[in-house]
Amino acid sequence: MRKTILLNNRPQGKPTVSNFEFVTEDSELTVSEGEILLEAAYVSVDPYLRGRMSDAKSYIPPFELNKPVHSGVVAKVVASKNEKFKEGDYVSGMLNWSTQQISNGEGLNKVDGSKAPLSTYLGVLGMTGLTAYLGLNEIGKPQAGETIVVSGAAGAVGSVVGQIAKILGLKVIGIAGTDEKIDMLKDKFGFDAGINYNTSKDINADLKKLAPNGVDIYFDNVGGPISDAVLFNINRFARIIICGAISVYNETELPTSLSVQPFLVKNSALMQGFIVSNYAEKFPEAIQKLAGWLSEGKLTYTETIVEGFDNIPSAFIDLFEGKNKGKMIVKI
Amino acid sequence: MRKTILLNNRPQGKPTVSNFEFVTEDSELTVSEGEILLEAAYVSVDPYLRGRMSDAKSYIPPFELNKPVHSGVVAKVVASKNEKFKEGDYVSGMLNWSTQQISNGEGLNKVDGSKAPLSTYLGVLGMTGLTAYLGLNEIGKPQAGETIVVSGAAGAVGSVVGQIAKILGLKVIGIAGTDEKIDMLKDKFGFDAGINYNTSKDINADLKKLAPNGVDIYFDNVGGPISDAVLFNINRFARIIICGAISVYNETELPTSLSVQPFLVKNSALMQGFIVSNYAEKFPEAIQKLAGWLSEGKLTYTETIVEGFDNIPSAFIDLFEGKNKGKMIVKI
Incomplete structure (x- = not known):
């Protein structure tokens, strides 16, 4: 049967x-x-x-x-x-x-x-890890010393993004929905800081404290008001990687949010959507990197x-x- | 005095x-x-x-x-x-x-x-022409046969963008605010079609008719509801060049609009803001091109x-x- x-x-x-x-x-x-x-x-x-x-x-x-x-x-x-x-x-x-x-x-x-x-x-060795690795590298073009914010940070993709960013020498701030998840981001995945969006009174203000030099890369798994708050903190030439929009998948009406265009013009910033299959030719290289980090214990999940x-x-x-x-x- | x-x-x-x-x-x-x-x-x-x-x-x-x-x-x-x-x-x-x-x-x-x-x-030989040329080429990466939509098309930058796109072999649709401007786009600047946003009952539907194969490049001078309508028509791997947001410059509250993130994910599309000085090292090459087209009569203003x-x-x-x-x- x-x-x-x-x-x-x-x-x-x-x-x-x-x-x-x-x-x-x-x-x-x-x-x-x-x-x-x-x-x-x-x-x-x-x-x-x-x-x-x-x-x-x-x-x-x-x-x-x-x-x-x-x-x-x-x-x-x-x-x-x-x-x-x-x-x-x-x-x-x-x-x-x-x-x-x-x-x-x-x-x-x-x-x-x-x-x-x-x-x-x-x-981590499948679509999740590939999405994290290729979205971050192909669109985010991370540089050591930069600051990245990851939303949906305790999720499958987000937790891998943050770890790769740490391996590459970035400052990593994660946004997630419970204190337990924030603790996990910091203790297990090595994030520098976390914001609990359910208890934060002002995500924008929290980010200003945690990322006083602004945000160079935003790996966006959620969309919606969390992403609006990040927009206020992006730096000139920021890269915003649009990986998902879980906050709006269930909306029956098309959602509205803060207009991004003025922020993008003001900061000469980039926003790019993707699906992992766009980078299929880079899968072998990515898997090799991920498997290497996994076996060296640099990457956990x-x-x-x-x-x-x-x-x-x-x-x-x-x-x-x-x-x-x-x-x-x-x-x- | x-x-x-x-x-x-x-x-x-x-x-x-x-x-x-x-x-x-x-x-x-x-x-x-x-x-x-x-x-x-x-x-x-x-x-x-x-x-x-x-x-x-x-x-x-x-x-x-x-x-x-x-x-x-x-x-x-x-x-x-x-x-x-x-x-x-x-x-x-x-x-x-x-x-x-x-x-x-x-x-x-x-x-x-x-x-x-x-x-x-x-x-056309100053910031206006440079903004049009460099925004279109550096971000838009136009390919002959593609379709571009230009908002603020009768404006200084927009009218040059459309003409360059025609020179490069694209189908060009302009959006402007009077029938007189639309006539000018087609008769003087050689645009393929135009939409008067003040009299159009449904810009989205008009675009579907004028660009049945979808929109590959959107040169956005305005932001706001016009840009929302274009979003419904973008193709996979579309490039959206954010040059200005005249519709929101005078807003006293931060404007909201249709969330762009779901459209960008769905289409693996790019949205990039810029100011022309980002490409200062390309000014001489751009001026040379523009002056050449101007003297050949391919570009008018x-x-x-x-x-x-x-x-x-x-x-x-x-x-x-x-x-x-x-x-x-x-x-x-």
């Missing part, structure tokens, strides 16, 4: 479990020539998936209704008629939210659980691992309540 | 003549060793000056109160004790709003009225020339009513 999760209807505002439908099938899957049969081991849930659940007007390409949702998955090859993969291999790639599925192997990479835990291939296929939707929904620390992963 | 215009008090909202004070002095100016005596010939009034009239919170560096306002000026050397300049030379540079003044020559460039009309050194030193403040104020076509210049 295998289970699959379909997008049943498009979320209005915050997603709920009723947006998803579980389908159970008993028929055996047939492996044709060139194909492999996969059994899901770890499933990644990520804020950006919310965008793809909306219709075409907001984020493209949207997921289709009544079709399986897909995301980053580490899966075990349980049968193979494809010479590139053998039974027992583990692979990572964009796969359906299904306990079992057939693939022709395209877009899948073999991963080695003896070199690093399998879940890291969805996190936090995972929130939820157990059980049935809990994928609720784990996804919990992202929008900030219930995860670091990468949110469901172990099947 | 010489006259000087001081900033008397900071505009609240739209500037008025009462923000300025005229001072008349009878004393002779003394030319010391290394100095020159200048007589203003043409004075440039520009939207960005409004920003500098505000206090430090909004645009820096602000003009000082009870000090002369300054902007681009073409002046005649009427006495010289500086070997680089002789009587009868014309120079351009940032100079005070004064009928006569002393300078040590720093930052001044000699200009030649026999090669091009003196006023063009404040326009419009000036609105107001006569009389006393009319400088009102000419400046008229910018915010869109009363100028092309570069607004006061002839002394």
